[in-house]
Amino acid sequence: MAKVELERVWKIYEGKVEAVKDATFTIEDKEFVVLLGPSGCGKTTTLRMIAGLEEITRGTLKIDGKVMNDVEPKDRDIAMVFQNYALYPHMTVYDNMAFGLKLRKFPKDEIDRRVKEAAKILGIEELLDRKPRQLSGGQRQRVAVGRAIVRDPKVFLFDEPLSNLDAKLRVQMRSELKKLHHRLEATIVYVTHDQIEAMTMANKIIVMKSGVIQQIGTPHEIYNKPANTFVAGFIGSPAMNFVDSKIIQDNGLWIKSSGLKLKIPKQFEEQLEEYVDKNVIFGIRPENIYDKMFAMAPVEGENTAAVMVDVVEPLGSETILHLVAGDDRLVAVVDPKTEAKEEQKIDIVFDMNVMHIFDKETGKAIL
């Protein structure tokens, strides 16, 4: 098991397209790191550079302290699970899993022991004689994972491994991969565009956009302390509300927008002092907006607002409200017992202790 370090790594295609810009991060031993971002953000390119499938244009890649830039993929001792599984179609499941070990000239009984053990862990023992085309998507996925784990490599790379599975299977495989990580004590780098996968599995998330790393942190940090509006909007569903506002002074600091006037809690005042009378972006997650009927601590005129209900989406366990306040549009996730009706007014309460403020120009988090 191993530590992976990227230092100022760039990938530039044909001297023009900058796919990855100046990426620096460290993946510690036994860590489960997720590279997260929308398509085309450079996350897969980063993974492929670690694998050795893409050349590194500039910068250094180290595995266990050794520079790996010019080492062939086969000599890096890394295993990779591909999005489309990439099983060898002419080999049985057993041979697919044994392939890497055979190439490394492992003794026959050792190969047999490892393949059978991996098959047992993944619950595919009865499939060992089948060919990939006789397997379902979920089974293929397990074989692809099995092919990686039999080799006991330094690092596992996963390239969107769950995105070809149906929703139910995805949830199941998600928890299985997480269990597998604990069991194998493996170093894993996992690429996905699915924030739920990232939040549920990762020890550390690296959020990327347009080839640039936006933020590195634990799922908790990424969710609660997003570094900028991109990260704040990308993580969480429904996405965080952003409201163009101004900070004003009126016996304390206030957020003032076209439809809202909310009091900023005392503990934030010091950090925001220099932004008084400046335009900022006020961010609040949908789950931090409450129907007043079910709110814990409404303080009239300080953290409340009267808004128009545009759309009501009952999901059973919760209800999503699309709200309009002046020119501002808000989404709130509220108690399903809400009596809010479309085209009617409703009082809502903001949990201002978990609010976010972003710089209007740069999008960077101020608070």
Add this chain to the structure above:
Amino acid sequence: MKKIFTYFFLILISLYILVPLYVLLATTFKPLQEIGISDMWKLPKDWSLSGFIKAFQKLGPNLKNSFYLTIPATIISAFIGSINGYVFSKVKFKYANLIFAIILFGMFIPYQSILFPLIRFLQSIKLYGTISGLILVHVVYGIPITTLIFRNYYSEVPNELVEASYMDGAGFFKTYTKVLFPISIPAFVVVIIWQFTNIWNEFLFAVTVTSSPDKQPVTVALVNLAGSQVVEWNVQMAGALLTALPTLVVYVLLGKYFIRGLLAGSVKG
């Protein structure tokens, strides 16, 4: 009514195509004295295999030459094409497209235009007048088409399959032998039929590169069968039949893969 028309035309066209074949077969089984321009359309009165026997006696050694030529040339050019196809479809390198275009250009060079330099070259490497020389010529001339077919075939193979093999610890050649080659059978069938037919039927290189009759492939010998004064038509036709037989057999055996292979890639399946 419409169907009757369709069948009528289909039968008409088939007859049109089959008429020469009928003449060929009818003449083959006639003894020499029955053959004449007036009896051309008649079935043999006296069925005879003498034409066949004579043709086989005369062409036998040349048929053997043709096999010695065609089989190695086909196999070697198929393998070179397969490796080239792998490189052009799965290995990224500078100017790959330009080099590929230049290789393809080889397909459009008429045989006639390179005969002189070709023969001079074969003479200087001491392969002129030999089957090996002819094999070399056909292998080289086959590279563009075999490369094209294999490149197109391998383009349909997901890159991840090759990458998975690299990650599993295989290098360039191991990936070819263990992963790509075993799934290339359809492409090999196409290339083998194509090359076998072309090389077997080829005449111009055969007649210019091999000068002595005991080295000549069957296509050249077949032409020489027609003597200078009298043409023994039954022998000539039987010879033609014998010459055409191997390609026919190859096509019948592998034909269904041929159609499938040519279509592979055009339809996602």
